[in-house]
Amino acid sequence: QPAIAAVADHYFAEVRHAIPMLSLGNAFTNPDPKPGEDPDKEVRDFVRRIDETLDRGALAFSAEPKLDGLAISLRYEHGVFVQGATRGDGASGEDVTANLRTLKAIPLQLRGSGWPDVLEVRGEVYMPRADFEKYNEHARLHGGKVLANPRNGAAGSLRQLDPAVTAQRPLSFFAYGIGEVAGGALPATHSATLALLREWGFPVSDLVTVVQGVEGLLAYYQRIGAARDGLAFDIDGVVYKLDDYAGQRELGFVSRAPRWAIAHKFPAEQAVTILSGIDIQVGRTGALTPVARLEPITVGGVVVSNATLHNEDEIARKDVRIGDHVVIQRAGDVIPQIVKVLTEKRTGKEKKFHYPDHCPACGSLAIREEGDVVRRCTGGLICPAQAVERLKHFVSRLAFDIEGMGEKIIEELWEKELLRTPGDIFRLEEKNKSLQPPMQEWDGWGALSVRNLFAAINARRTIALDRFIYALGIRQIGEATAKRLAATYETVENLLESLVPHPPQPRPSDDAGS
Ligand code: IVH
Numbered sequence: 001q002p003a004i005a006a007v008a009d010h011y012f013a014e015v016r017h018a019i020p021m022l023s024l025g026n027a028f029t030n031p032d033p034k035p036g037e038d039p040d041k042e043v044r045d046f047v048r049r050i051d052e053t054l055d056r057g058a059l060a061f062s063a064e065p066k067l068d069g070l071a072i073s074l075r076y077e078h079g080v081f082v083q084g085a086t087r088g089d090g091a092s093g094e095d096v097t098a099n100l101r102t103l104k105a106i107p108l109q110l111r112g113s114g115w116p117d118v119l120e121v122r123g124e125v126y127m128p129r130a131d132f133e134k135y136n137e138h139a140r141l142h143g144g145k146v147l148a149n150p151r152n153g154a155a156g157s158l159r160q161l162d163p164a165v166t167a168q169r170p171l172s173f174f175a176y177g178i179g180e181v182a183g184g185a186l187p188a189t190h191s192a193t194l195a196l197l198r199e200w201g202f203p204v205s206d207l208v209t210v211v212q213g214v215e216g217l218l219a220y221y222q223r224i225g226a227a228r229d230g231l232a233f234d235i236d237g238v239v240y241k242l243d244d245y246a247g248q249r250e251l252g253f254v255s256r257a258p259r260w261a262i263a264h265k266f267p268a269e270q271a272v273t274i275l276s277g278i279d280i281q282v283g284r285t286g287a288l289t290p291v292a293r294l295e296p297i298t299v300g301g302v303v304v305s306n307a308t309l310h311n312e313d314e315i316a317r318k319d320v321r322i323g324d325h326v327v328i329q330r331a332g333d334v335i336p337q338i339v340k341v342l343t344e345k346r347t348g349k350e351k352k353f354h355y356p357d358h359c360p361a362c363g364s365l366a367i368r369e370e371g372d373v374v375r376r377c378t379g380g381l382i383c384p385a386q387a388v389e390r391l392k393h394f395v396s397r398l399a400f401d402i403e404g405m406g407e408k409i410i411e412e413l414w415e416k417e418l419l420r421t422p423g424d425i426f427r428l429e430e431k432n433k434s435l436q437p438p439m440q441e442w443d444g445w446g447a448l449s450v451r452n453l454f455a456a457i458n459a460r461r462t463i464a465l466d467r468f469i470y471a472l473g474i475r476q477i478g479e480a481t482a483k484r485l486a487a488t489y490e491t492v493e494n495l496l497e498s499l500v501p502h503p504p505q506p507r508p509s510d511d512a513g514s
Contacts, residue, residue, distance in 0.1 A: 012159070013095040014094065014095070017088075017090070020256075021179070025262050025263070026237075028042060043240075047213070050242060050247070053251055060211070060212055061210065062194070064176055064238060066236055066264075068150065070155045071087040074106060075120050076110060076118070084106070098163040100125075103172070106173050107202065111200050114184070116184025119178070122179050124174055125173050126150060126154050127150040127151075128172055128232050132170070135153065158171070172203070172233075177190070188246065190243050237266050239263050240261060248260040270329040271327070272297075272328075273296075275322060276323075277292075278291070282360065282377055282383065282386060282389070285386070286366075286383065287374040288356070288366055291308065292307040294326070299328065304328060308338075311375075312375060319343075320353070321352050323347075324342070325345040327339040327341075355375070357375070359377035363379075364383060366378065381421075391410050394422045394471045399470050399473075402456050403459075405456065429454040429457065465491065466483045
C-alpha cells in the first residue's frame with residue numbers, strides 16, 4: 001500500500017540533529033583464516049590506527065553490546081524530556097516524541113541533579129525477545145499482523161501515528177551515548193558519562209564495561225558471543241569506543257563514522273536451501289546483476305527468498321547451477337549472500353546458467369569493458385530499467401529526499417507513462433489536472449495522499465547543491481564526492497560553466513616566440 005505509506009510519512013515533523021547521529025565502521029573476525037593469517041586483523045588494525053595517532057600507550061575502551069533495534073536521540077531541557085527523534089539519515093530524523101513518551105524505560109524527568117541545561121541522550125529502542133514472541137503469538141491467535149523480527153517490531157512500533165498503539169507495544173531502551181550538551185559539563189570519559197546517565201534514570205546495559213587494549217576487546221567479544229543466545233534481546237555484535245573524550249576528539253571522523261569506535265560484528269547466520277532460478281536485474285548505471293531466486297527459508301528469524309550473486313564471475317567461480325543446494329547467509333540488513341554450493345547434493349539435473357550478452361530490459365548490447373567486473377547495458381536512458389532506477393535514485397533520501405515518493409510509486413508512475421525524466425516529477429501536479437481519472441482516484445491512492453505527495457515535491461523545488469549533484473546519479477559520484485564538488489563550485493551555475501567545453505586558450509608562453 002504505497003499510498004498509505006506516503007500519508008504516514010507526513011505525520012512526523014523533521015528534526016535536525018544539532019550533532020549528527022553517526023554510523024559505525026564494521027570489523028569481522030575471519031571464520032576460516034589461511035595458515036599464518038590473523039583472524040582478528042580488522043580489530044587489531046582499528047586499535048593500531050588509534051595507537052599511531054594518539055601515541056599514548058595503553059588504551060581503555062568502553063565495550064558494549066551492539067543492540068539490534070532503532071537508534072534515537074532524546075533531548076532534555078532543564079531535566080525535562082522535550083523531544084525525541086529517530087536517527088533518519090543521521091543529519092535529520094523524525095519527531096517521535098509522543099510515541100517515545102509512552103516507553104517506561106525513557107525518563108520524562110531526570111532523577112538526581114547536576115544535569116546540563118541541555119542534554120541529548122542517544123541510545124537504542126528495542127523489543128525484548130520474549131515480548132516479541134508473546135506479541136507474535138497473540139497476533140497469530142487473533143489474526144493480527146505478525147512482526148518479522150524484533151528490530152522491525154521496534155521500528156514499526158515507533159512510527160505509529162497513534163501513540164496509544166505504541167504504548168501497547170513492548171518496547172524498551174538502552175542509552176549508549178550523548179549528543180548536544182550545553183549549560184553544564186560531563187565527565188572526561190564515555191564510561192563515567194554512562195554511569196551518570198544511569199544515576200539520572202537511564203537504563204544502561206550491564207554488559208557495558210571498560211577493557212584495556214586489543215586483547216581486552218577480543219576477550220569481550222568471545223564472552224558476549226558465548227552469552228548471546230541467552231540474552232533477553234537481539235544483538236548483532238559488540239561495539240568498542242575509545243573511552244577518553246579528548247582522544248575521541250583528536251581522532252575525529254571519516255565520512256560518517258568515527259575513527260574512535262567500531263562495531264565488531266558476529267558472523268552471519270547460515271542456512272541451506274535450493275536455488276530455483278537466476279534473474280538479471282538492471283541497475284541505475286546499467287550494471288547487470290544476477291539475483292538468485294531461492295526456495296524460501298528462515299535465516300535468523302527472517303524469511304529469505306532471494307540472494308545476491310554479485311556478477312557473472314561469481315556464478316562461474318562458485319559454479320552455481322539452477323537446482324543446486326546452496327548455503328546462504330544473512331547479516332543484519334544486508335542482502336543475503338550465497339556462500340557455497342553443496343556439490344555433494346547434486347543429482348545431475350542441475351542446469352548451468354548462461355549469462356546474457358543483451359540487456360533483458362531493453363535488448364541493447366550488454367558489454368563488459370576491460371578491467372570491469374560487471375557487464376553493462378549500453379542502452380543508457382533508452383533502457384527503461386536504467387531510467388526507472390535513475391528516478392528512484394533521484395528522489396532517494398540522500399538525493400531530493402521526496403517523502404512518500406518510494407520505489408513503488410515511481411514504478412507505478414512510470415507504468416502510467418507520467419514519469420520519464422526527473423523534470424517530470426515537478427510537472428506532475430500540473431499534469432494531474434488533465435488526467436482521466438486523476439491520481440486521487442487511482443486504486444489504493446486517495447485525495448490526501450496525492451495532496452501530500454505534491455506538497456512533498458513542492459517542498460523540494462529548491463535543494464542544496466550537494467544533494468542535486470548526488471541526485472544526478474553519475475557513476476563514481478557518491479555522497480562524499482558530491483559534497484566536495486558542491487563545496488568547490490558553490491553554485492549550480494559555476495558547476496555548469498565548468499562543464500562547458502572551452503576552446504583551448506593560447507598560453508602566454510605560446511605567444512612569446514612568435
Ligand atoms: S554508538 C558514533 N553504541 O549501531 C557512534 N551504536 O552502526 C554512534 N548501535 O545507529 C553509535 N548498539 O543504532 C553505538 N552500543 C552501541 C550501539 C549502537 C547499537 C547501533 C545504532 C547505530 C548503529 C551504528
